Amino acid sequence: MNRFAELLDRLSYTPGRNDKLALIVDYFRHVPDPDRGYALAAMTGTLDFKHAKPAMIRGLIEERTDPALFRWSRDYVGDTAETIALMWPVRRGVNRVPDLSEIVEELDRTSKLDMPGRIAGWLDALDENGRWALLKLITGAMRIGVSARLAKQALAQYGSLDIAEVEEVWHGLEPPYLDLFAWADGLAGRPEHGALAPFRPVMLSHPVEEADFARMDPADYRAEWKWDGIRVQAVSEGGVKRLYSRTGEDISGSFPDLIEAMRFEAAIDGELLVVRGGAVAPFSDLQQRLNRKTVGKKQLSGFPAGLRVYDLLVEDGEDLRPLPFDERRERLEAWVAARAEPRIGLSPLIPFASFDDLTELRGHAEAESVEGVMLKRGDSPYLAGRPKGYWWKWKRDPFLVDAVLLYAQRGSGRRSSFYSDYTFGVWKDGALVPVGKAYFGFTDDELKLLDRFVRDNTINSFGPVREVTHEPEKGLVLEVAFEGLQRSTRHKSGVAMRFPRINRIRWDKPPREADELQLLEKMLE
Amino acid sequence: MKAFTDIVCPTPKGLYCPPGDFYIDPTRATERAVVTHGHSDHARAGHGSVLATKETLAIMGARYGADFTPSQQAARYGEKHRIGDATVWLSPAGHVLGSAQAVIEAHGRRIVVSGDYKRRPDPTCAPFEPVSCDVFITEATFGLPVFRHPDDGKEVAKALHMLEVFPERCVLIGAYALGKAQRIITLLRQGGYDAPVYIHGAMEKLCALYESLGVELGELRLTKDAVKGEMMGKVIVAPPSALGDRWSRRLPEPVNAFASGWMRVRARARQGGIELPLVISDHADWDELTATLLELSPQEVWVTHGREEPLVHWAGLNGLKVRPLHLAGYDEEDGEGPQGDNLKSAEDAAGEPA
Numbered sequence: 001m002n003r004f005a006e007l008l009d010r011l012s013y014t015p016g017r018n019d020k021l022a023l024i025v026d027y028f029r030h031v032p033d034p035d036r037g038y039a040l041a042a043m044t045g046t047l048d049f050k051h052a053k054p055a056m057i058r059g060l061i062e063e064r065t066d067p068a069l070f071r072w073s074r075d076y077v078g079d080t081a082e083t084i085a086l087m088w089p090v091r092r093g094v095n096r097v098p099d100l101s102e103i104v105e106e107l108d109r110t111s112k113l114d115m116p117g118r119i120a121g122w123l124d125a126l127d128e129n130g131r132w133a134l135l136k137l138i139t140g141a142m143r144i145g146v147s148a149r150l151a152k153q154a155l156a157q158y159g160s161l162d163i164a165e166v167e168e169v170w171h172g173l174e175p176p177y178l179d180l181f182a183w184a185d186g187l188a189g190r191p192e193h194g195a196l197a198p199f200r201p202v203m204l205s206h207p208v209e210e211a212d213f214a215r216m217d218p219a220d221y222r223a224e225w226k227w228d229g230i231r232v233q234a235v236s237e238g239g240v241k242r243l244y245s246r247t248g249e250d251i252s253g254s255f256p257d258l259i260e261a262m263r264f265e266a267a268i269d270g271e272l273l274v275v276r277g278g279a280v281a282p283f284s285d286l287q288q289r290l291n292r293k294t295v296g297k298k299q300l301s302g303f304p305a306g307l308r309v310y311d312l313l314v315e316d317g318e319d320l321r322p323l324p325f326d327e328r329r330e331r332l333e334a335w336v337a338a339r340a341e342p343r344i345g346l347s348p349l350i351p352f353a354s355f356d357d358l359t360e361l362r363g364h365a366e367a368e369s370v371e372g373v374m375l376k377r378g379d380s381p382y383l384a385g386r387p388k389g390y391w392w393k394w395k396r397d398p399f400l401v402d403a404v405l406l407y408a409q410r411g412s413g414r415r416s417s418f419y420s421d422y423t424f425g426v427w428k429d430g431a432l433v434p435v436g437k438a439y440f441g442f443t444d445d446e447l448k449l450l451d452r453f454v455r456d457n458t459i460n461s462f463g464p465v466r467e468v469t470h471e472p473e474k475g476l477v478l479e480v481a482f483e484g485l486q487r488s489t490r491h492k493s494g495v496a497m498r499f500p501r502i503n504r505i506r507w508d509k510p511p512r513e514a515d516e517l518q519l520l521e522k523m524l525e
Numbered sequence: 526m527k528a529f530t531d532i533v534c535p536t537p538k539g540l541y542c543p544p545g546d547f548y549i550d551p552t553r554a555t556e557r558a559v560v561t562h563g564h565s566d567h568a569r570a571g572h573g574s575v576l577a578t579k580e581t582l583a584i585m586g587a588r589y590g591a592d593f594t595p596s597q598q599a600a601r602y603g604e605k606h607r608i609g610d611a612t613v614w615l616s617p618a619g620h621v622l623g624s625a626q627a628v629i630e631a632h633g634r635r636i637v638v639s640g641d642y643k644r645r646p647d648p649t650c651a652p653f654e655p656v657s658c659d660v661f662i663t664e665a666t667f668g669l670p671v672f673r674h675p676d677d678g679k680e681v682a683k684a685l686h687m688l689e690v691f692p693e694r695c696v697l698i699g700a701y702a703l704g705k706a707q708r709i710i711t712l713l714r715q716g717g718y719d720a721p722v723y724i725h726g727a728m729e730k731l732c733a734l735y736e737s738l739g740v741e742l743g744e745l746r747l748t749k750d751a752v753k754g755e756m757m758g759k760v761i762v763a764p765p766s767a768l769g770d771r772w773s774r775r776l777p778e779p780v781n782a783f784a785s786g787w788m789r790v791r792a793r794a795r796q797g798g799i800e801l802p803l804v805i806s807d808h809a810d811w812d813e814l815t816a817t818l819l820e821l822s823p824q825e826v827w828v829t830h831g832r833e834e835p836l837v838h839w840a841g842l843n844g845l846k847v848r849p850l851h852l853a854g855y856d857e858e859d860g861e862g863p864q865g866d867n868l869k870s871a872e873d874a875a876g877e878p879a
Binding site for chain 1: 673781
């Protein structure tokens with residue numbers, strides 16, 4: 001358990017993705033089975049202990065500490081599990097430190113009645129860090145900045161495996177993943193499993209550049225809308241129905257309405273969207289349905305989930321992935337037509353003769369639900385990963401606005417000595433109102449110049465935040481690119497941007513020439 | 526019979542002793558001051574006279590210039606001094622070099638002002654000595670039961686382990702220039718680190734002073750004199766404000782560490798962009814505070830700067846007569862006062878040009 005606690009502790013303070021990977025790989029290398037398998041399960045969120053819940057743990061600390069002292073402490077620390085870990089009264093020499101596997105297996109096996117005593121015994125035996133890790137494990141809210149995908153990536157890196165293959169076998173396997181580690185260690189082959197409705201690694205596209213078109217014959221390509229939703233894989237086999245994200249995370253729980261509509265034997269690739277009366281709603285509507293553990297009636301009726309399908313991977317047990325796109329498309333169209341399921345609609349092909357036709361269409365697409373166009377070769381098989389030369393994404397040009405730098409905040413990790421997070425605003429009735437925040441889009445050299453500007457033009461400091469000069473004649477204009485705009489009650493300006501980034505620094509432009517809020521409000525209409 | 530407050534009472538300038546007509550750690554200039562230790566929120570310049578340990582006087586001289594007061598009175602630990610109708614003597618507080626508790630005796634009563642203190646061993650200063658008393662005035666910087674400082678040797682070992690894991694980087698430890706920095710360097714030496722320790726220019730004077738007062742720090746080098754690549758795999762000690770400063774850009778991919786009791790709370794470390802929190806404090810943790818109160822069991826406990834409320838609550842539950850004093854002004858110097866770590870505040874004032 002100490003080794004696992006140390007891993008979580010280090011991960012929680014390590015900002016960089018590669019450094020996190022290195023820490024996890026190092027852990028897999030040094031910790032034996034089955035502990036490392038349970039650690040992988042904890043990081044991928046596949047553990048659930050039905051008798052160990054946060055309320056019970058709160059009860060344990062209330063029995064042992066003064067309630068007022070607990071309340072002050074909780075207010076100060078800001079996290080219940082951490083507060084309990086720090087406050088737990090020490091009883092030295094009461095117990096040996098348990099292994100992670102022992103804890104996981106006992107948590108699974110122990111009855112509700114015996115659970116409080118069992119957990120208290122472990123808390124007595126562990127140190128602060130160990131207690132924190134145990135409580136994070138039990139409550140399932142790790143918040144260490146590690147996604148399931150990153151943990152699988154670490155396993156792939158550890159065993160020099162292909163991440164797509166790891167994702168493909170993943171859903172048939174159970175903690176502590178002994179066969180997976182045996183495969184990674186080269187002691188056994190790829191685990192085979194008879195699990196139904198597994199995830200198939202998705203095929204991804206490359207962004208198309210102007211220069212690529214010269215080498216592309218329009219006749220070889222099919223065009224589809226690039227929807228502004230969530231790429232998913234809907235699989236229903238032998239009564240098992242699952243909805244996967246593009247990285248293979250099972251998100252079925254958030255979409256019972258869609259699961260209910262999956263009355264078929266197939267694996268399909270498509271876009272998850274909110275669809276009302278046949279019309280696709282903007283991404284902000286879909287956000288109401290994402291990352292929810294339970295879905296209320298209001299969400300189900302107000303934000304109904306639907307699919308726009310664009311590929312058929314498996315039909316009635318037949319793997320169609322080796323077939324060329326055109327053949328799969330034919331099968332897909334017939335398949336959709338035969339179903340007449342209102343939640344499952346076909347993502348149409350867009351007829352075009354030349355790429356110029358598409359340029360035209362791309363600009364006039366349904367503004368809120370489409371981000372551009374996909375180009376797919378008619379002869380492309382369905383390949384895992386991002387193979388070169390088959391699929392291209394052609395995003396609509398971003399929206400641009402000239403805004404004025406208002407505040408800057410220091411970054412973290414390698415950027416901790418740089419003011420690298422910028423809050424910017426536009427004019428409204430002669431004053432600047434903040435409309436967004438951006439922290440990328442510039443080069444390292446530009447970052448140095450921006451940092452210099454912030455330090456030389458600070459008018460106020462609030463902890464790590466600096467307010468910089470922003471007067472009509474004096475200040476810095478940033479050309480901000482963004483993908484879309486939503487109404488927002490959280491922002492003073494009433495608007496919120498999607499994916500804002502610094503497109504250009506307008507050293508030449510005085511703030512008075514920056515844009516008005518009206519311009520953004522017009523985009524909303 | 527005189528009341529305790531006739532011997533020591535809180536005033537806007539700090540604790541005042543009417544029978545001796547002097548202040549203890551006054552926050553403003555006064556005629557006569559007794560100073561417990563050299564941190565600037567306790568030791569200010571401009572008093573008419575100052576009684577303190579010789580180390581504290583030397584620290585004040587190094588920071589404010591030799592003329593920080595017209596009259597210096599060096600007191601050895603345990604040596605009694607008559608001031609007016611009061612007797613004052615100093616007892617080690619274990620906080621930083623030269624730190625002392627002020628013991629005040631008058632009208633047949635004894636009141637101890639702890640200043641800042643800790644109970645665990647510190648190789649750079651004399652250990653806390655408990656003095657039985659009628660009133661014990663305690664600090665409460667870490668007066669919450671979540672603050673239990675771990676073994677400092679193990680904390681420093683974490684920094685040394687980082688050097689092994691990332692040999693191409695350096696470990697930059699933010700530590701207050703007076704006390705914490707020298708303690709960290711000494712702990713590094715005890716942990717087997719015998720390479721040069723690189724220090725920020727703002728540390729130079731106080732490190733030299735510590736050495737002249739007999740605290741050995743081993744080989745120190747200034748970061749500004751280091752050539753490219755020299756600091757890879759090395760430990761650098763700097764004031765906390767230098768961590769986010771442009772100054773740090775000259776260092777080879779520093780692992781930002783911060784040595785403070787506040788590092789016990791994860792959110793605190795993360796807000797400061799700290800990659801390696803080191804829970805090392807020069808203040809008593811919760812267990813030390815409560816054990817000290819039980820050990821002394823004075824007639825009354827008065828609680829000054831820090832988280833008074835929880836400690837007052839605990840003392841009440843444990844049958845002690847207790848009151849909070851609500852003194853203002855003790856928070857800045859070692860960054861462990863009630864305002865917490867001022868990691869961000871004095872940012873560009875770290876003393877060395879970028």
